[in-house]
Amino acid sequence: MLVSRRLTLIGLALSAALPGHALAQTRGDGRRRRTASEAPAVAPAHTFAFGPDPLQAYDLYADGGTGPILMFVHGGGWSRGERTMVAALPDYARRHGLTLASTSYRLAPAVSARESALDVAAAVADLKHRLPGRPIYLLGHSAGAHLAALVGVDPDYLGAVGLKPSDLAGVILLDGAGYDATAPRADGPIDQWLGRTYDQAFGDQAAALSPLLRIRPGAAYPPFLIFHVARRQDSAAQSRALAEALIRAGGHAEVVPAPNDSHMTIKRDFGVAGDPEGERAARFILG
Structure with a gap:
């Protein structure tokens, strides 16, 4: 278990520190299906700003006209990443009759995760205004999963733009981190690196910025x-705890382990034809 945790933490460090083409070389799991890195690049149809900062903007891809909207929130340790990191999602959206949006947000250390989450909420509100009456699903990976979860449970964020969490049709999380940012950390070098990443994003607001700790009965x-990646013990524990808290509060949540993925490939392969996580999410969206 210790070796597995070490490998997972190293993967997290690589996902934050290396560009996408370098991460593609770390896979080595022997699967033969087509990956997102082989998918054709698709340019967004429009880019819309929802604030004065260049990072306060989202891309909207080809609009199917009537179907659900999938808004992607990228990862990158709250301090890096780009909204262009959509991998196979444009083709995934087209196959399933969805409209894809991908948002960026202000990054640490310039802001905390609170301001990043406020940006995600503002992007949802702008999208809802432009395409009214259509269900919006949030899809987040890694730090983006934390932000999607925070927006999905804490009414402060969508409330700031005149909405509420239940205005979202659903939230899909890919191997998130920080659902409970107050959880104990080990003291190894990788753990220390992760601790610095958390401290930069959360500062002294770890409890207030932990989705798990913001869930309230009756909401x-x-x-x-x-x-979550099946072999990643910390993500498995936090994913289960988040789901259990939502269910106790009267909500609906399902946890699905991804046995053949790493922290990088669960996002990179999501949406590739035949990818089990992507197909499971499509059933969740389309009912």
């Missing part, structure tokens, strides 16, 4: 579909 929450 109306969107349904959650929570994926």
Whole structure:
């Protein structure tokens, strides 16, 4: 278990520190299906700003006209990453009759995760204004999963733009971190690196910025579909705890382990034809 945790933490460090083409070389799990890195690049149809900062913007891909909207929130340790990191999602959206949006947000250390989450909420509100009456699902990976979860449970964020968490049709999380940012950390070098990443993003607001600790009984929450890498013990424990808290509060949540993925490939392969996590999410969205 210790070796597995070490490998997972190293993967997290690589995912934050290396560009996508370098991460593609770390896979080595022997699977033969087509990956997102082989998918054709698709340019967004429009880019919309929801604030004065260049990072306060989202891309909207080809609009199917009537179907659900999937808004992607990228990862990168709250301090890096880009909204262009959509991998196979444009083709995934087209196959399933979805409209894809991908948002960026202000990054640490310039801001904390609170301001990043406020940006995600503002992007949802702008999208809802431009395409009214259509269900919006949030899809987040890694730090983006934390932000999607925070927006999905804490009414402060969507409330700031005149909405509430139940205005989301659903939230899909891919191997998130920080659902409970107050959880104890080990003292190894990789753990220390992760601790610095958390401290930069959360500062002294770890409890206030932990989605797990913001769930309240009787509140109306969107349904959650929570994926985690099967061999990653910390993500598994936090994913289960988040789901259990939502269910205790009267909400709906399902946790799905991804046995053949790493922290990088669960996002990179999501949406590739035949990818089990992507297909499970499509059933969640399309009912």
